[in-house]
Amino acid sequence: MTTITARERLINAAIEAFAEKGFAGTTTRDIASRAGMSPAAVYVHHDSKESLLFTVSIEGHRSALDVITRAAASSTDPIERLRSMVYDFSLWHADNSRVGRIVQYEYHALSDEHRAEVATYRRSIEKTMQDALADGVDQGVLDVDDVPGTAFSLLSLGVDLVRWFEPGGSRSADQLASLHADLAVRMARRT
Amino acid sequence: MTTITARERLINAAIEAFAEKGFAGTTTRDIASRAGMSPAAVYVHHDSKESLLFTVSIEGHRSALDVITRAAASSTDPIERLRSMVYDFSLWHADNSRVGRIVQYEYHALSDEHRAEVATYRRSIEKTMQDALADGVDQGVLDVDDVPGTAFSLLSLGVDLVRWFEPGGSRSADQLASLHADLAVRMARRT
DNA sequence: GTCTATAATCAGATAGAC
DNA sequence: GTCTATCTGATTATAGAC
Numbered sequence: 412m413t414t415i416t417a418r419e420r421l422i423n424a425a426i427e428a429f430a431e432k433g434f435a436g437t438t439t440r441d442i443a444s445r446a447g448m449s450p451a452a453v454y455v456h457h458d459s460k461e462s463l464l465f466t467v468s469i470e471g472h473r474s475a476l477d478v479i480t481r482a483a484a485s486s487t488d489p490i491e492r493l494r495s496m497v498y499d500f501s502l503w504h505a506d507n508s509r510v511g512r513i514v515q516y517e518y519h520a521l522s523d524e525h526r527a528e529v530a531t532y533r534r535s536i537e538k539t540m541q542d543a544l545a546d547g548v549d550q551g552v553l554d555v556d557d558v559p560g561t562a563f564s565l566l567s568l569g570v571d572l573v574r575w576f577e578p579g580g581s582r583s584a585d586q587l588a589s590l591h592a593d594l595a596v597r598m599a600r601r602t
Numbered sequence: 603m604t605t606i607t608a609r610e611r612l613i614n615a616a617i618e619a620f621a622e623k624g625f626a627g628t629t630t631r632d633i634a635s636r637a638g639m640s641p642a643a644v645y646v647h648h649d650s651k652e653s654l655l656f657t658v659s660i661e662g663h664r665s666a667l668d669v670i671t672r673a674a675a676s677s678t679d680p681i682e683r684l685r686s687m688v689y690d691f692s693l694w695h696a697d698n699s700r701v702g703r704i705v706q707y708e709y710h711a712l713s714d715e716h717r718a719e720v721a722t723y724r725r726s727i728e729k730t731m732q733d734a735l736a737d738g739v740d741q742g743v744l745d746v747d748d749v750p751g752t753a754f755s756l757l758s759l760g761v762d763l764v765r766w767f768e769p770g771g772s773r774s775a776d777q778l779a780s781l782h783a784d785l786a787v788r789m790a791r792r793t
Numbered sequence: 794g795t796c797t798a799t800a801a802t803c804a805g806a807t808a809g810a811c
Numbered sequence: 812g813t814c815t816a817t818c819t820g821a822t823t824a825t826a827g828a829c
Contacts, residue, residue, distance in 0.1 A: 417794080435627030436711075439823060449796055454824065456794090515765065516707055520627075560773070560781045567762035568755055574706065582751070590751045598785050602793060608812080630805060640814055645806065647812090 418456040420446040425463045430509035434464055434520040464517055465525040471507070471514040472532035476539075478503045483539050489547030490596060496543060497595040498588045501569035504576070505584030511573035540566055544599060554601035565595050609647040611637045616654045621700035625655055625711040655708055656716040662698070662705040663723035667730075669694045674730050680738030681787060687734060688786040689779045692760035695767070696775035702764035731757055735790060745792035756786050 415423075424445035428437040439460050443450045457463050482495040504511045521529060540562035547553030555561050568591045576587070606614075615636035619628040630651050634641045648654050673686040695702045712720060731753035738744030746752050759782045767778070 433624060433626050435624055438821080440821090450823090451797085451825080452795065460823075556784070557781055560778070561785065564759055564782065564785055567759055570765070571758035571762045574761070587751070590748055591755065593747070594752065594755055594789050597789050629803080631803090641805090642807075642815080643813065651805070 417446070417448070417452070421448070421453060421456055422463065422466060426467055426509055426513065429464065429467065429513045429517060434460075434513075434517045461520070461522055461525070464513070465521060465529075467510065467513050468517065468521060468525070468529055469532075471510040472529055472536075474507070475500070475503055475511075475514070476532050476536050479536055479539050483543055489543070489550055489552040490600065492543055493547065493553070493595055493599060494592045496540065497565055497569070498592040500566065501572060501591040502584055502588035504569040504572040505587055508573045508576045508578075511570070515570055515573055536566065537562060547599065552601060553599045555599050561599065565591075565598070568594070608637070608639070608643070612639070612644060612647055613654065613657060617658055617700055617704065620655065620658065620704045620708060625651075625704075625708040652711070652713055652716070655704070656712060656720075658701065658704050659708065659712060659716070659720055660723075662701040663720055663727075665698070666691070666694055666702075666705070667723050667727050670727055670730050674734055680734070680741055680743040681791065683734055684738065684744070684786055684790060685783045687731065688756055688760070689783040691757065692763060692782040693775055693779040695760040695763040696778055699764045699767045699769075702761070706761055706764055727757065728753060738790065743792060744790045746790050752790065756782075756789070759785070 421442060424442045425437075427445055428441050431437075432441070437460075439453050440450045442460075442463070443453050446452075453460075453463075457466070478499050479496055482499040483492060485495045486492040518526065518529065537559075541558055544553060544555050544558045544562055548555055548558070569588075572587060576584070578584070612633060615633045616628075618636055619632050622628075623632070628651075630644050631641045633651075633654070634644050637643070644651075644654075648657070670687055670691050673690040674683060676686045677683040709717065709720065728750075732749055735744060735746050735749045735753055739746055739749070760779075763778060767775070769775070
């Protein structure tokens, strides 16, 4: 049995609100109300509205990095590894489109210190994709002119899902992730 | 010689502010101040903050649709046409990253009526890309399993530029647009 | 750990002088 | 068409009772 603390209820309420209205468009009253609490209760469990955003953002980044890191380690075959990485990264963004929207679009709303901390996760995600492409080129299996640019473009496919994806739409998360994985292989495979 | 009206100065100020702080995070006082005017002056030339957003959004959509429509008409060769469409669409998003950010990320902040009007432009953009892919498949030059999905993914590459692109960075708009065009051809070409 | 009440500030929009 | 001054209501965050 899972016990949800008041602190966690507020985080879940913040995720809903930030994803729907944006950070600046969300009031602490809205967060409290979604969690079934009074406006003052927010400040018992969290320091500020920005610290709620940081909590959501850092956990989201950690989770996305974890997903792509595991996929990178899932195979040594460059094609299979690339397919896994793109599939899992896109699937994560579809399955977590609300958190993903906050992670991507409210990055600028973080304080300078918090933004710097989150930035290290972003660089790790990019480096993981770049390393996988570079290794595939070294093995002679992939043909990629611009490794950093192509890595970024592959990640873009997944990231851009958070702009519009909603569960229950005409395409499933799995369909989209599979499509992206197929496109990725065509983009990078040596012919 | 070009005369800039007060109305246009306010629109330019709104573009700066909305792109930097988001619609909800921007105050009408900020817009007025950037235009070198008093808070009240905003309402002499525009009905509301939302109507300023609508003006920016509709013009941005019109411009982006225009760019991709012209590119679609620039060639009948499916490969050259695809290259032009992706290059021009991505170039537009890099060269107009501030307007593009507003177009993409503040779509939900429009009133219901205004959002419906803008939505027709979005559908036209998607249809233009889908038609180009479908025609290339018919001609036997392209090989695309999922035409709507691939069309959307190609547009995503350009759209996602607005999330991070700033002029003067390590990559030029032209470099990024060329990269996207190359990747697009690899994604869709029959082998 | 929850609440009600409130402080202090700031928001969008308007009135009316010049 | 511009300004200063202001209305009305909302906002983040805190104080203090229970």
